Amino acid sequence: MQAPVSGRRKEPGRAGENDRIIRILLAAFALLAVVTTVSLGVDSGRGPIGDTGLVFYPPAAVGHAILAHYYGRPWARPVLVVTESILVPLQFVLSIPSNLPLLGMLLSGMIAVLLKPRFPQLSPRSRKLFLWLHVGLSVSWLGLSMAMLVLSLVGQFTDDRVLGHDAYRIMHLFDLVIVIPMVFLAIVSGLVVSLGTKWGLIRNKWVLTKLILSLAIPSVAGFQHHWISRLTERTADGATTDPGGLAPVLTLCMAGYAVILWTATALSVWKPWGKTRWGRRAIEARRGRPGGAAPSAGDTAALRAVAEGPAV
Structure with a gap:
């Protein structure tokens, strides 16, 4: 049975710095999603995977901009944990027609690590x-x-x-x-x-x-x-x-x-x-x-x- 982590307290300064970094990464992802959408839009040879990225990245840009603004609310963290965990492998597939999703995969991975999610034991x-x-x-x-x-x-x-x-x-x-x-x-x-x-x-x-x-x-x-x-x-x-x-x-x-x-x-x-x-x-x-x-x-x-x- 896992022992409770009761003796550990968060340092306010460190927690605040961590939140600021997450907001910056979310804003950076939103900007990258816009750039990726434009890049895929002008690429006539993007193929079906590129078409999928063209549909995916505009709402991803809007969603990450909203999360960057509202991060700190109780609902934002669990939404981010699920979202970024899905985006890391998804963007690997979307990187076939363009290399920009690789940078998005890196940003999503950094956000996921900074969130320090806890998962149930198998x-x-x-x-x-x-x-x-x-x-x-x-x-x-x-x-x-x-x-x-x-x-x-x-x-x-x-x-x-x-x-x-x-x-x-x-x-x-x-x-x-x-x-x-x-x-x-x-x-x-x-x-x-x-x-x-x-x-x-x-x-x-x-x-x-x-x-x-x-x-x-x-x-x-x-x-x-x-x-x-x-x-x-x-x-x-x-x-x-x-x-x-x-x-x-x-x-x-x-x-x-x-x-x-x-x-x-x-x-x-x-x-x-x-x-x-x-x-x-x-x-x-x-x-x-x-x-x-x-x-x-x-x-x-x-x-x-x-x-x-x-x-x-």
Whole structure:
């Protein structure tokens, strides 16, 4: 059973500064949504995903402007927690025709972190289910990154015009049909496992590092998608065997993805570096006792279990 956090008090100055930052980020998102709407509106080749963004961003701009004005009201925080949690993965998908949603995804993620939402703990059965999903999806993501690296190398170095074009076509197909859903589901399942257990999202250095590494890939994916499309067009009809200077850039990007995902896998296995300052504060808050009473031996064992987290 989770101990109540009763000994922790908010510092007014810090809370006020946090609220100001959230208001600034909300206003920045509203402005970015307007810019994204204009950018998609003048792009004749935006496609169906771009059309979806063109419908989505105008009300998002108005909604975030309203939330920036009324933030601090009791209803604003829960609305923001739900909204930004949905917008982070949604904007990853919307970034296919334009890179601007990647910046919106970053702003939504920063707002979500500053809100410090609390989520109910998963039951043991649910934790195992989501952990199973997360491990399977993460391993699949790693496998896809290795396959994309091999295809990129083939496209860059082959002398066979048809083979080079087909390699980039397969990469384009993988990117749209398999990779994007896999990345989305792997990140979401990881968030559920982190937020629904004692590990938390920012309490342990290895979890926070893994989150940053995982979000770094979608942050570049919008550019990478356009690179693959250009290389597919450039090598169409066997017009040339030279994909140009963009090919090594794409290969380097795919190699970077593989290194990041192997690093994230190592972090999941070894769990290094201990607690962050937020994790240490949470432990100190749980150790607080009214009247300065010392914790019992049983309480000490329970606190040690909380500090170590559940075995994953």
